[in-house]
Every structure is written in structure tokens, then in C-alpha cells.
Amino acid sequence: MKTIEDLKRLREQVQSDTRLRYTTGTKIIIGMGTCGIAAGAREVMSAVLDEIAKRHLQDVTVTQTGCIGMCEKEVLLDVVRPGEDRITYGKVTPELVPQIIAEHVVNGRILEELVVGKFSE
Amino acid sequence: MEHIRAHVLICAGTGCASSGSKRVEAAMKRELAERGLDKEIKIVETGCHGFCEMGPLVIVYPEGVFYVRVQEEDVPEIVENHLYKGRIVERLLYKEPVTLEKVPNYSDIDFYKKQNRQVLINCGRIDPEKIEEYIAVGGYQALGKAVTAMTSEDVVEEVKKSGLRGRGGGGFPTGLKWSFTRKAQGDKKYVVCNADEGDPGAFMDRSVLEGDPHRVIEGMAICGYAIGADEGYIYVRAEYPLAIKRLKIAISQAEAMGVLGDNIFSSGFQFHIKIKEGAGAFVCGEETALLASIEGKRGMPRPRPPFPANAGLWGKPTNINNVETFANVPQIINQGADWYAAIGTEKSKGTKVFALTGKINHTGLAEVPMGITMREIIYDIGGGIQNGKKFKAVQIGGPSGGCLPEELLDLPVDYDSLISVGAMMGSGGLVVMDETTCMVDVARFFLNFTQSESCGKCTPCREGTKRMLEILTRITEGQGQEGDIELLETMAKNIKATALCGLGQTAPNPVLSTIKHFRDEYEAHIREKRCPAGACSKLVGYTITSNCKGCGLCKKVCPAEAISGTVKEQHQIDPDKCLKCGACMAKCPFKAISKG
Numbered sequence: 001m002k003t004i005e006d007l008k009r010l011r012e013q014v015q016s017d018t019r020l021r022y023t024t025g026t027k028i029i030i031g032m033g034t035c036g037i038a039a040g041a042r043e044v045m046s047a048v049l050d051e052i053a054k055r056h057l058q059d060v061t062v063t064q065t066g067c068i069g070m071c072e073k074e075v076l077l078d079v080v081r082p083g084e085d086r087i088t089y090g091k092v093t094p095e096l097v098p099q100i101i102a103e104h105v106v107n108g109r110i111l112e113e114l115v116v117g118k119f120s121e
Numbered sequence: 122m123e124h125i126r127a128h129v130l131i132c133a134g135t136g137c138a139s140s141g142s143k144r145v146e147a148a149m150k151r152e153l154a155e156r157g158l159d160k161e162i163k164i165v166e167t168g169c170h171g172f173c174e175m176g177p178l179v180i181v182y183p184e185g186v187f188y189v190r191v192q193e194e195d196v197p198e199i200v201e202n203h204l205y206k207g208r209i210v211e212r213l214l215y216k217e218p219v220t221l222e223k224v225p226n227y228s229d230i231d232f233y234k235k236q237n238r239q240v241l242i243n244c245g246r247i248d249p250e251k252i253e254e255y256i257a258v259g260g261y262q263a264l265g266k267a268v269t270a271m272t273s274e275d276v277v278e279e280v281k282k283s284g285l286r287g288r289g290g291g292g293f294p295t296g297l298k299w300s301f302t303r304k305a306q307g308d309k310k311y312v313v314c315n316a317d318e319g320d321p322g323a324f325m326d327r328s329v330l331e332g333d334p335h336r337v338i339e340g341m342a343i344c345g346y347a348i349g350a351d352e353g354y355i356y357v358r359a360e361y362p363l364a365i366k367r368l369k370i371a372i373s374q375a376e377a378m379g380v381l382g383d384n385i386f387s388s389g390f391q392f393h394i395k396i397k398e399g400a401g402a403f404v405c406g407e408e409t410a411l412l413a414s415i416e417g418k419r420g421m422p423r424p425r426p427p428f429p430a431n432a433g434l435w436g437k438p439t440n441i442n443n444v445e446t447f448a449n450v451p452q453i454i455n456q457g458a459d460w461y462a463a464i465g466t467e468k469s470k471g472t473k474v475f476a477l478t479g480k481i482n483h484t485g486l487a488e489v490p491m492g493i494t495m496r497e498i499i500y501d502i503g504g505g506i507q508n509g510k511k512f513k514a515v516q517i518g519g520p521s522g523g524c525l526p527e528e529l530l531d532l533p534v535d536y537d538s539l540i541s542v543g544a545m546m547g548s549g550g551l552v553v554m555d556e557t558t559c560m561v562d563v564a565r566f567f568l569n570f571t572q573s574e575s576c577g578k579c580t581p582c583r584e585g586t587k588r589m590l591e592i593l594t595r596i597t598e599g600q601g602q603e604g605d606i607e608l609l610e611t612m613a614k615n616i617k618a619t620a621l622c623g624l625g626q627t628a629p630n631p632v633l634s635t636i637k638h639f640r641d642e643y644e645a646h647i648r649e650k651r652c653p654a655g656a657c658s659k660l661v662g663y664t665i666t667s668n669c670k671g672c673g674l675c676k677k678v679c680p681a682e683a684i685s686g687t688v689k690e691q692h693q694i695d696p697d698k699c700l701k702c703g704a705c706m707a708k709c710p711f712k713a714i715s716k717g
Contacts, residue, residue: 001379002387004265007256014253020128021182021246022258032206045126049161053124061183062126064207 016058024082025059026105031076033067039074040093047094048077051101060105073116079104090116127162127204130180132245134169134331135324135363136485141192142177148196149179153204162204165254168332168367170245171486172232175215178245180227187227188213218482218504232483235501237464239472240448241488244332249367252374255335261380263454267343268388271454276347277303280450282458284470289315289406289443290521290547291623292469292536298440301430302348305438310350312341313434313441315411316357316364319403320519321570323550325474326444328486330357330364333448334371338394340447342381343454345392348440353394356411358401368396403520403574407622408441410576421576422622443548445474465491469535473546479515479553480507489534496530499553510555513654514638518547520567521627523634524560543634545627559656560639561646565593567631571624582625585616589632598659601647606636655716658701665692668713675705675714 001007030036030045045062052060070076073090077100080086087110089100096114103109131137131146146164153159170178175189179199186209188199195213202208214223215230224230238244247254255261267276281296302310314337318326330337341353357365372394375381383391397415404410405420412434414420433439449471453461462470469491475498478484482504489498495515499505506512514524517534523544525532532538536546554563572586589612592605613629620626636643645651652660665675671689683699686692694705694714706714 004262004269004386007261007265007380007386010253011256011259011262014257017251018247018254018257020125021130023183027183030207032208037206049124049126057124062124063184064205066206066208 019058020061023059023061025061026082027078027080028060028062028105029065029078029080030062031066031068031074032064033071033074035067035071036074036076041075043094044075044077044092044097047097048101051098055101055106057101057105070116076116081105081108084108085118085120087115088117089114123160125161125163128165128182129162129204130165130167130182130245132168132170132176132178133166134173134176134245134328135361136169136173137176137178138363140176140190144193145177145179145191145196148193149200152196152200156200156205158200158204165248166250167245167247168249169328169486170332171241171328171488172230172483173486174482174484180245185226185228187215187225187230189215232485232487232502232504235493235497236488237472237490238488239452239464240329240336240445240474241332241486243336244328247333249332249334250370252335252371252378255333259455260335260451261339261375263451264339264342264346264380265386267454268346268386268390273303273347273349276343276454279458280347280453283453283461284458284465284468285446285449285453285461286469286536287443288445288449288473288549290518290545292546295442295446298430298442299344299347301428302350302438302440305431307438309352309437310348311434311437311439312345312348312350312353313408313411313415313429313439314341314353314355314447315406315408315441315443316355316361317399317401317406317411318358318361318444318548319401319406319574320521320548320550321567322478322516322552323476323519323548325476325486325549327361327364329444329448329474330361331367334364334367335375336451337444337447338368338371338375338381340450341394342385342392343450344440344442344447346390348438350440351391351393353392354397354415354434355394356397356399356405356415358405359398360401365396365398372396402576403571404576404622404624407624410622411441412439419576421578422624424621445549466533466535468537473534473549475549475551477503477551477553479551480510480555480558481505481553482507491535492533494531495525495534498534498551499530503553506553506555510557512553513556513558514554514560514563514635516552516554516563516567516631517550518545518630519550520571521545521623521630522547522550523630524554524563524638525634526638529638543630543637545630557654557656559597559652559654560635560642561593561652562597562654562656564632564635565590565597568593568628571628575624575628579619579621579625581616581619582621582628585612585620586625586628588612589616589629593632596643596646597652597657599646599650599657601643601650603647605647606640606643610636658703661701661716662696663694663699663701663703663706664715664717665694666713666715667691668711670711670713672710674708674710678704678708680704 179188286292410420669691
């Protein structure tokens with residue numbers, strides 16, 4: 001490393017190593033209750049992780065939650081963009097994941113036909 | 122490429138490591154691999170998070186869920202429930218001691234809520250063995266800014282303007298000290314980091330070195346640039362093996378990365394750092410003794426002037442600061458003197474790290490803005506006194522400091538207010554004592570410490586502390602005489618005025634401050650041969666009350682055969698034979714033995 005610009009470049013490169021601990025960005029929350037897992041939540045989660053990796057999305061975190069009672073609509077996946085409503089998508093399959101991420105997470109356009117719930121936090 | 126969705130931070134500081142965090146980490150690795158989660162969840166070994174009492178600590182991000190006292194066998198449950206299914210393992214959450222409420226997120230815990238973590242901001246959050254993690258959170262930016270965009274004079278001015286004062290104890294203005302060394306004549310100058318943390322109950326420097334070693338290195342390099350030095354030494358006691366290991370790793374990584382060594386950031390500035398392991402003598406924390414020790418001589422102080430700024434290591438101008446002082450420097454350069462000076466009080470700027478120990482619910486490290494009251498530290502952050510006992514005193518500043526009683530708890534904590542009541546900031550060790558602590562015995566304890574650690578070079582310290590210790594011992598054994606208190610006071614004043622270095626000059630402080638605030642306890646020992654706290658074993662007698670069922674257990678454990686009595690009848694203790702060891706009281710199942 002020779003210059004301060006080198007340091008800046010390196011910082012940007014390695015930031016993803018710790019950003020998760022300070023993040024304030026978009027949250028994707030997957031229902032991992034027994035009902036969710038039975039409906040394929042684990043596969044949905046893997047698809048989410050793959051898609052985030054493929055797109056090199058930096059400020060997105062993936063967490064899990066338990067059953068919220070809408071078992072019939074599992075797999076449930078929520079997207080919360082900072083300062084916006086929490087949007088719950090129902091009957092999510094791994095195939096739908098790239099679309100949700102491209103439209104909603106990246107571009108901020110809610111996929112209304114898949115939404116089963118909305119609420120402000 | 123894989124996306125990491127969660128970080129599991131496991132504290133590997135000395136505190137948590139000794140309560141088993143290494144085994145937790147191994148189990149976590151195993152469990153994640155078995156479940157096939159190891160590609161998406163990362164384990165990060167961190168430095169001390171400060172909440173040592175509750176260790177081993179495990180924090181799961183991005184949620185920031187804080188698990189306490191995690192053992193190896195808890196790991197499968199964390200992985201299965203939390204990391205796989207997203208259900209927080211409630212039983213491992215921290216419980217507020219008063220409300221008994223469980224708190225999942227660590228920023229909501231009272232212990233952390235009232236803190237202002239600036240120096241400790243990375244401690245427990247980054248992996249101290251990876252320079253990349255330090256760089257990711259902005260590390261070495263301040264050094265880059267200093268050497269490429271500021272003159273050395275600018276740097277000194279910025280530190281001066283920030284109002285930073287030495288965190289090692291004395292509280293001398295750091296910028297002023299730097300300017301002395303900067304102005305001193307000499308072709309070769311040194312920067313020395315004093316990491317010889319010797320105060321009983323103090324461990325903040327160790328935690329910073331273990332948790333964020335690069336920050337100290339960066340602060341030293343900035344100082345080197347400011348004063349015109351190309352070489353630095355870290356004097357760290359050999360009792361801190363983990364700190365030494367992490368410093369070594371950090372220095373070699375910084376050199377490999379080019380942020381330490383020759384021509385840093387192509388500025389022409391060069392700076393190298395060496396580690397000197399001390400043998401763990403208290404006096405070696407005194408700056409002139411420390412320098413002698415680095416030079417390979419016996420660690421003994423010498424009279425000042427000349428001060429190290431003019432004639433330090435090998436006679437060359439040398440700037441010595443403590444670990445915490447250096448750790449403050451990068452953020453002063455990054456965020457500016459005005460930002461820094463906005464924290465704290467008029468004459469004591471910034472934050473201070475305190476080590477909370479003793480009879481307090483939350484022992485550990487707490488970083489607070491200067492000017493906070495002692496009561497807030499002890500009750501709001503420290504969670505109050507253990508087992509619902511009554512607060513008696515807090516010893517601040519280690520053997521050089523003094524004891525503060527209940528009446529002074531609302532005093533704002535800063536350098537000057539502490540000195541005004543006969544205590545001092547010192548390195549920031551806080552030892553909290555409850556009603557069962559005898560203040561004469563505390564004074565004796567600290568004097569015993571300084572007496573054993575005296576290097577012996579000057580007579581007041583070598584002989585004076587010994588005589589004072591003899592008097593104190595006599596008082597705690599019930600042999601005190603009228604006039605002892607006055608004699609202690611006279612000797613204390615003489616030693617303070619004539620000892621060569623800070624160790625001797627401050628050694629009588631615990632005696633003076635306990636006499637000042639707890640004179641009645643001294644008088645009870647001397648006149649009534651009584652220890653009001655029931656702590657001095659020679660002045661305490663054991664008696665068997667009517668609760669006695671005559672089980673005979675006490676009789677069996679008594680090493681002096683002082684207990685007599687027949688089965689199923691109340692036993693008695695012969696006070697002449699009793700050794701006052703307390704074994705009977707510990708054994709009695711009926712709480713039938715009283716001490717007093």
C-alpha cells in the first residue's frame with residue numbers, strides 16, 4: 001500500500017467483512033417456523049443468499065423469524081427498506097426470489113400481486 | 122461467491138477465554154459445519170466486550186442479539202433455534218438484575234446504554250487479529266490524513282485543541298507534552314507506549330491492546346509523526362500474554378501492509394515499533410523507571426528534571442503516553458478537535474474507561490463521558506451492589522488514589538474534582554466496597570501492595586511505607602494505640618513530600634483518604650478493639666446462638682478443637698482456643714454461628 005487512495009480502495013473492498021455488524025440497510029426476513037421450513041423456507045433462504053451474492057449487494061441483511069400465524073401462505077418473506085413499510089410476500093418459491101430482489105430490494109418497486117401484508121414499523 | 126448472512130462474534134478476551142469461550146468457539150465451528158451453515162455464517166473472534174462478569178459472550182449480527190454465560194453445551198441450541206430457525210434462545214439472554222427482564226439486544230442493556238464508547242468502539246466488534254477488519258471500520262485513515270495532509274505542527278495543535286489529557290493517571294495535557302518533545306533538540310527521538318498496567322483492579326489497557334491493537338499502533342505512529350520520531354516502543358508487562366501476542370500480529374500486519382515502516386503513504390515518514398516485555402513490577406509504570414527498564418537496567422526511577430521530553434530513552438528526547446491516551450488520538454485526527462472537545466467537562470475532555478471491580482453486580486469495563494457522577498457509574502452501569510448489601514466506599518485510582526464515601530457519590534468524575542476530595546483518576550480502576558469491608562484493612566492492603574512494590578531506591582518510600590504498614594497491621598490486630606492516627610498522618614505527609622517518584626509520593630493516599638472519610642472505624646479499632654465491619658479476623662469473635670441443633674458439624678471442622686458440646690444440645694466456642702478461621706460458620710447448616 002503506497003498512498004491514501006490505496007487505503008480507501010482497500011477499505012471499500014473489505015468493508016463487507018464487518019458491515020453486517022453496523023448495517024442500517026434493507027432487511028430481508030424469512031419465516032422459518034415449522035410451517036415455513038415444511039413449505040421450503042430453507043430453499044428460499046438459499047436462493048436469497050445466492051441472489052445477493054450474485055448481485056454483490058452490500059447493504060442487505062438476511063434474518064429469520066418464527067411463525068406469524070399465516071401458515072397457509074408460507075413461505076413468507078418480508079422486505080423492509082429503510083424508512084419504508086414492511087412488506088410481506090406470501091407463497092414465495094426459490095424461482096420468485098430473483099424477481100423480488102431485482103424489483104423491490106434493488107429498485108424499490110413492490111410486487112403487489114405477491115403481497116399478503118403491509119405494515120409500518 | 123457466497124453471501125454471509127450472519128456474524129457470530131465470540132469474545133476471546135482474557136476474561137471470556139478463562140470462562141471457556143475457546144471451547145464455545147470450537148463447538149460453534151463444529152455445529153455450523155455439521156448443519157451446512159458454515160458457508161453463510163461467519164465466526165468472528167473478538168476482543169473484550171467489557172461485560173466480563175457475564176462471559177463468555179456471544180453476539181449474533183445483524184440482529185445484535187446478546188447471549189451471556191454461553192457454555193459449550195448451549196451451542197447446538199443457538200445454531201438450531203437462532204441461526205437456523207430464527208428463534209432467539211431466551212434462556213441465554215441477559216436478565217436485568219433489578220427488573221429481571223430479559224434483554225435481547227445488547228444496545229438496550231443498561232450496562233451499555235449509559236456508556237459512550239469511543240475508545241472501546243471496536244473492542245468486541247472487530248477481529249483484532251485481522252488488519253482488514255480495522256481498516257474496514259476506518260482504521261489508519263487518521264495516520265494517512267496526518268502524514269499526507271497535515272504538518273507535524275498541525276497535528277500537535279489539533280491534539281492540544283482537543284483538550285486530551287493523559288489517561289495513565291496524572292492527567293497532563295497530551296498536546297503540551299507532545300510539543301515539548303517536538304521542540305526538544307536531538308537527531309533521534311522516541312515514542313514510548315506505557316502498557317505496564319499495575320494497579321490492582323485495573324485492566325482497561327489490557328482490553329484495548331487485546332481488542333483493538335491497531336488503534337494503539339496508529340496513535341503511536343501519529344505521535345511519531347508529530348514529534349519527529351521514527352521509532353517507538355510498547356512497554357507491556359509479561360503477565361499480558363494475549364495482549365503481547367495480538368500486538369505482535371498487529372505490528373507485523375501493519376508492516377506488511379505498509380502503514381508502518383518506511384515511507385508511510387509515500388510521505389517520506391518512517392516509523393517502526395518494538396515491543397518490550399516488562400517483568401511486571403509496579404514501579405516500572407513510572408516513566409523514568411520504565412525507560413531504565415527498556416534500556417536493560419534495573420527499573421528504578423530517577424529525579425526529574427530532566428524530563429523524558431528532553432532526556433529520555435538513551436538520553437534522547439522521548440514522549441511517553443499511556444495506552445488509552447494513544448487510543449484516543451486517531452479519532453481526534455479523524456473527527457477533529459472540536460468534536461472531541463464537545464464531550465466531557467470544561468477541563469476534562471472526552472471519555473474515560475473505568476474498570477469496575479469489587480462488590481458490584483456488573484464487573485467489567487465501562488467507557489463514560491467525563492463528568493458523569495460516580496453514582497451513575499456504580500448504580501446505572503454497574504448495576505449496584507452485590508447481594509443487596511449497602512455501599513460503603515469506592516476506591517478510585519488504585520494504590521495512588523483514595524476512597525470515596527457515600528456522601529461523595531454525586532461528585533462529577535473528572536481529574537480536578539477527584540483531586541479536590543483527596544482521590545485521583547489514576548488509570549481508572551474502580552474497586553467498589555460494601556458494608557462488610559473494613560476500611561482500615563483496605564488501607565493496610567494497599568499499603569502492603571506499595572510497600573512490596575517499592576524499588577527501595579529512596580528512604581521515605583522504602584522505610585516509611587514499611588513503618589506505616591506496621592502501624593496499620595497493629596491496628597487491625599487490636600494492638601492500636603492512642604496517637605496512631607496522628608502518627609500515620611504525619612508520616613504520610615512526610616513521605617508525600619520527600620519520596621522520589623510517584624509511587625512513593627502517592628503511597629500514603631489510601632491511608633489519608635480512609636482516615637479522612639472513615640476516621641470512626643480507625644477509632645473503633647484503637648479504642649474499643651472492635652472492627653465495625655466484622656472483617657478483621659483478630660478482632661472478631663464467633664459465638665453459637667440458640668439456633669444450634671447440636672449436630673456437631675462445626676465441632677468436626679474446627680481445626681483448633683475450640684468447640685465443645687454434646688449431640689442435640691447447644692455447642693459452645695472457647696474464645697481462647699478459637700483461631701477465628703470461620704470454618705464453623707461456613708459449615709453450619711442452621712446459621713447458628715454469629716460473627717461480631
